[in-house]
Amino acid sequence: MATARTALPHAPVYASDQAHYSVGKAARLLGLQLITVASRPDGTMDPGDLRCKLHQQTDQFPGAIVLATIGTTMRGAYDDVTLLRDAAAMFGDVYVHADAALGGFIAAHAPSLPRWSFRHGADSVSISGHKMIGMPVPCGVVLARRHLVPDVSSAEYVQATDRTLGCSRSGLAAVLMWSALRRLGYTGMRTRVLGCLDVARYAADRLAEAGTRPSRPTDSVVVCFDRPTPEIVDRWHLACEGDRAHIVTVAHVDRAAVDELCADLSRMRR
Numbered sequence: 001m002a003t004a005r006t007a008l009p010h011a012p013v014y015a016s017d018q019a020h021y022s023v024g025k026a027a028r029l030l031g032l033q034l035i036t037v038a039s040r041p042d043g044t045m046d047p048g049d050l051r052c053k054l055h056q057q058t059d060q061f062p063g064a065i066v067l068a069t070i071g072t073t074m075r076g077a078y079d080d081v082t083l084l085r086d087a088a089a090m091f092g093d094v095y096v097h098a099d100a101a102l103g104g105f106i107a108a109h110a111p112s113l114p115r116w117s118f119r120h121g122a123d124s125v126s127i128s129g130h131k132m133i134g135m136p137v138p139c140g141v142v143l144a145r146r147h148l149v150p151d152v153s154s155a156e157y158v159q160a161t162d163r164t165l166g167c168s169r170s171g172l173a174a175v176l177m178w179s180a181l182r183r184l185g186y187t188g189m190r191t192r193v194l195g196c197l198d199v200a201r202y203a204a205d206r207l208a209e210a211g212t213r214p215s216r217p218t219d220s221v222v223v224c225f226d227r228p229t230p231e232i233v234d235r236w237h238l239a240c241e242g243d244r245a246h247i248v249t250v251a252h253v254d255r256a257a258v259d260e261l262c263a264d265l266s267r268m269r270r
Contacts, residue, residue, distance in 0.1 A: 001026045002165065003124055003144050004065040004095040011063035011095070014053060014088070016045035016079065018072040020099060033061070042217055043077030045069070047087035054091040063093040070116045071103020074241050075215070076222025076248070078103055078114040085121040095148075098122040101140065102248075103220075105132040109193040110219035123148060129177040132193070133184075134251055139173035192251055196221045199249040203258045210265040221249045225265075232264050 001013065001023075012033040015023045027034040035057065038049040045068065054064055066088050068079035081098055088094045098116055100107065104127035107114040117125060124144035129135040152161040184192065200216060203223045207214035212225035224246045227233070238245040247253065247261070 001030055001032065001065065001097065003148055003150070004097055005030050005032060006150060007095050007148055008063045008065055008093055010061055011065050012057060012061050013065045013067055014050055015067040016069060018043050018075060018077065019067060019069050020073050023067055043072050043075035045079045045084060047083050050084060050087050054088055064088045064091060066094060066096045068096060068098050070098050070100035070107055074246055075217060075224055076103065076220035077217040078107055078116055080115050081120045081122050082115040095123050096121055098125045100125055101128040102131050105189065106193050106219065106221060109190045112219045114219070132250060133177065133180045135173065135176055135180065137170070137173050139170065139177050196249050196251060199253060199255060199258065202255055203247060203249055206258055206262045210262045211269055212265055222246050223249070228265055229268055232268060236261055
């Protein structure tokens with residue numbers, strides 16, 4: 001978002017009501033106006049509402065910073081970067097950031113081929129390493145089109161170049177992420193993703209049998225269902241919002257864990 005502000009200093013940020021809460025925090029720190037766009041029933045940003053919000057703001061603020069979420073926090077939906085860019089293009093210059101913290105590694109291998117990356121119209125992409133790869137510490141990568149990246153900061157006494165906001169980063173996290181990607185390789189990562197998607201499909205079927213009204217976007221590892229009792233929420237460390245809870249079938253979540261959760265849910269209903 002800092003890179004986007006440099007490119008379009010007077011443009012508001014448009015993010016869906018399903019975007020991560022850190023988007024609001026970043027907008028406040030950067031002094032950017034944040035405009036919330038409605039989501040569709042499947043959890044993706046509504047391009048029609050984006051056009052409506054842009055139309056209301058164009059006279060005051062030409063251009064738009066559009067924040068697409070690739071794997072929304074609660075529902076795991078993939079915003080369509082191409083569709084959102086096209087929807088905003090008629091209102092001036094557009095910068096699209098793809099927040100692919102959860103869904104980037106999945107979207108890259110998903111059978112439905114979500115439109116989420118640079119070739120689909122993103123100007124920058126961020127991906128976390130502590131979710132699908134399972135790093136023991138929070139870490140991630142941010143990529144941006146070369147012409148948008150600011151000049152490198154440097155100081156002779158550190159003998160290094162720097163593009164970070166905090167002027168420092170964890171070298172250990174970078175090495176751990178590099179090592180994991182080298183170990184997995186393209187084939188290993190694809191196998192992991194497809195395995196996680198298979199468990200998500202299985203979870204949706206088993207949760208339906210348990211009577212919890214599950215929902216799952218296409219090719220998502222996030223399965224939402226009716227919020228259970230506080231005892232089950234605590235036992236399974238479930239993330240909840242309103243009357244719904246979810247599970248995220250990353251690599252350590254297997255069918256046996258799903259079966260055990262569903263057994264608990266069935267006992268609760270009885």
